[in-house]
Amino acid sequence: MQIFPFIVVVWIVGIGLYGMVTSRHLVHQIICLIVVQSSTYVLLLGVGYVTGGAAPYFFDIPLHTRAVDPVVQALALTDVVVEAAVTALLLSFAIQAHKRFGTLDPQELASLRG
Amino acid sequence: MTPPVRRWVFLVGAAGLAAFYLFGLSGLPGFGHYPGPYGFILNRVAVPQTNATGVVSAVNFEYRGFDTVGEEFILFAAVAGMAVVLRHLRGEHEGRQPLDEASDRDLPPTSDAARMVALLFTGPIVLIGWWLVSHAQASPSGGFQGGVVIATGFVLLYLSGEFRVFHRLGPADVAAAVEAVGAGGFVGTGLAAVAMNLPYLKNFLPLGTVPGAVSSSGTIALISFFVGLEVAAAFILVVGELLKQTLLVRGKKR
Numbered sequence: 001m002q003i004f005p006f007i008v009v010v011w012i013v014g015i016g017l018y019g020m021v022t023s024r025h026l027v028h029q030i031i032c033l034i035v036v037q038s039s040t041y042v043l044l045l046g047v048g049y050v051t052g053g054a055a056p057y058f059f060d061i062p063l064h065t066r067a068v069d070p071v072v073q074a075l076a077l078t079d080v081v082v083e084a085a086v087t088a089l090l091l092s093f094a095i096q097a098h099k100r101f102g103t104l105d106p107q108e109l110a111s112l113r114g
Numbered sequence: 115m116t117p118p119v120r121r122w123v124f125l126v127g128a129a130g131l132a133a134f135y136l137f138g139l140s141g142l143p144g145f146g147h148y149p150g151p152y153g154f155i156l157n158r159v160a161v162p163q164t165n166a167t168g169v170v171s172a173v174n175f176e177y178r179g180f181d182t183v184g185e186e187f188i189l190f191a192a193v194a195g196m197a198v199v200l201r202h203l204r205g206e207h208e209g210r211q212p213l214d215e216a217s218d219r220d221l222p223p224t225s226d227a228a229r230m231v232a233l234l235f236t237g238p239i240v241l242i243g244w245w246l247v248s249h250a251q252a253s254p255s256g257g258f259q260g261g262v263v264i265a266t267g268f269v270l271l272y273l274s275g276e277f278r279v280f281h282r283l284g285p286a287d288v289a290a291a292v293e294a295v296g297a298g299g300f301v302g303t304g305l306a307a308v309a310m311n312l313p314y315l316k317n318f319l320p321l322g323t324v325p326g327a328v329s330s331s332g333t334i335a336l337i338s339f340f341v342g343l344e345v346a347a348a349f350i351l352v353v354g355e356l357l358k359q360t361l362l363v364r365g366k367k368r
Binding site: 002003004005006007009010013014017018021022043046047048049050051053055056057058059063064067068069070071072073074077078080081082084085086088089091092093095096099100107 | 117135152174252256
């Protein structure tokens with residue numbers, strides 16, 4: 001199944017979006033967004049994988065060993081950092097929303113006007 | 115829109131999205147058949163060119179160094195944004211609630227087990243974080259990973275005792291300064307190369323002789339160090355900013 005990892009990617013995006021749409025709590029919704037974003041790790045690492053390839057670290061393996069693509073791994077690292085930053089910012093928005101409106105239910109928040 | 119209607123509208127849309135997504139992804143080369151050549155070329159040239167055996171670190175701090183500057187400033191901007199969003203609203207101030215001060219208040223003390231484990235692990239965790247920060251060029255580590263681990267050590271300090279003590283030590287001011295040094299050091303390393311008539315972020319330091327040694331790989335190790343400072347400080351600020359919310363006392367509601 002050469003396409004199986006990519007089906008997993010679509011599944012993670014779908015289940016995360018479903019959670020965001022049906023969420024009744026802002027913190028839950030933020031966690032669902034993290035789930036959606038984590039699909040990109042599977043996609044990136046799936047794209048760069050080489051069958052039988054070693055990790056791109058040539059500390060204790062010979063220099064010409066067949067290894068996986070290091071670029072997508074660096075991109076996945078970027079992805080993690082950005083996700084942490086976005087999550088921190090969104091959680092602080094949730095705190096302020098709760099202070100101001102006394103609720104974290106997106107449905108009730110939509111019907112309130114500041 | 116009622117929740118059931120919303121769910122159905124979403125399912126119709128999601129089915130279409132999934133179909134197109136799968137259609138698009140099915141055009142990719144199959145799993146395990148990476149077409150190259152970029153990754154293969156890097157794997158071959160990175161160690162001779164930079165003396166860093168961790169090619170991922172070499173990509174992050176050298177070949178795609180300019181991207182990493184942007185990545186670091188996303189984190190920087192997010193922490194600044196948090197400080198703005200969580201500023202004191204009207205009628206809020208830090209202080210002690212009268213209820214907290216009541217003499218008959220039954221304050222649950224931190225359990226000895228939690229305190230001991232937290233204090234026992236703080237040192238080793240900061241050491242592991244430092245090891246990760248300083249070995250970006252050799253192993254799967256680097257400033258980002260190590261910085262987060264170092265910040266975890268400070269969270270353990272909080273777990274081990276009173277947050278007020280932790281807060282009074284004023285780590286926020288120190289962390290803010292360290293974060294600025296980390297972010298500025300990364301940009302400054304790049305500008306130093308420009309001052310020597312080299313391209314921005316070009317590796318201008320001696321590369322060392324042994325590939326993968328701590329002293330090797332020139333600016334990769336230096337930038338990893340600055341990134342470690344920045345990330346550790348940023349996460350200490352993020353956690354501190356969120357914990358500070360528990361100290362707020364609200365005045366009368368508007």
